[in-house]
Amino acid sequence: MNFWEKPLNTLTQPEWEKLCDGCGRCCMQKFEDEDTGEILHTHIACRLFDANRCACSDYSHRLLRVPECLNMRHFEAEHFQWLPKTCAYRLRFEGKALLAWHPLLSGSQEQMHELGISMRNKSISEDDVDEEQWVDYIIDVTDVDEK
Ligand code: SF4
Ligand code: SF4
Numbered sequence: 001m002n003f004w005e006k007p008l009n010t011l012t013q014p015e016w017e018k019l020c021d022g023c024g025r026c027c028m029q030k031f032e033d034e035d036t037g038e039i040l041h042t043h044i045a046c047r048l049f050d051a052n053r054c055a056c057s058d059y060s061h062r063l064l065r066v067p068e069c070l071n072m073r074h075f076e077a078e079h080f081q082w083l084p085k086t087c088a089y090r091l092r093f094e095g096k097a098l099l100a101w102h103p104l105l106s107g108s109q110e111q112m113h114e115l116g117i118s119m120r121n122k123s124i125s126e127d128d129v130d131e132e133q134w135v136d137y138i139i140d141v142t143d144v145d146e147k
Pocket of ligand 1: 019020021022023024025026027083084086087088089
């Protein structure tokens with residue numbers, strides 16, 4: 001059995017890290033619709049997100065530098081709804097298979113970027129937008145979630 005098919009709580013730390021597709025979608029600010037409970041995604045990125053690399057610019061210190069950045073290994077069940085529906089950790093938490101474009105299946109991140117799944121070069125830093133305006137940066141992720 002491939003490690004990404006095993007239960008999340010049985011993965012070693014290296015396996016856990018490899019499970020991440022590198023899409024960067026978890027690093028975008030989100031809102032919860034008070035009426036529907038729906039999670040609304042924006043393209044406002046965490047201040048540590050490097051849009052060109054589509055990666056955290058200080059991954060090893062992220063939890064110290066950004067208190068809102070949580071360690072997914074300690075997620076409670078209700079936290080997973082805040083992750084994109086395409087997120088490998090959310091998929092595996094829900095008992096689903098990885099999507100065909102996942103780098104572990106496709107061999108690289110290129111297909112993910114070409115399909116427009118990732119946030120590479122698509123975000124704007126939270127430092128560059130007033131927080132009260134973040135709501136103006138909500139994006140429709142329906143297409144991405146269905147790929
Ligand atoms: S959304 Fe999930 S798979 Fe994508 S970068 Fe974030 S943690 Fe990794
Ligand atoms: S600290 Fe890094 S990993 Fe955490 S949300 Fe920000 S960019 Fe993403």
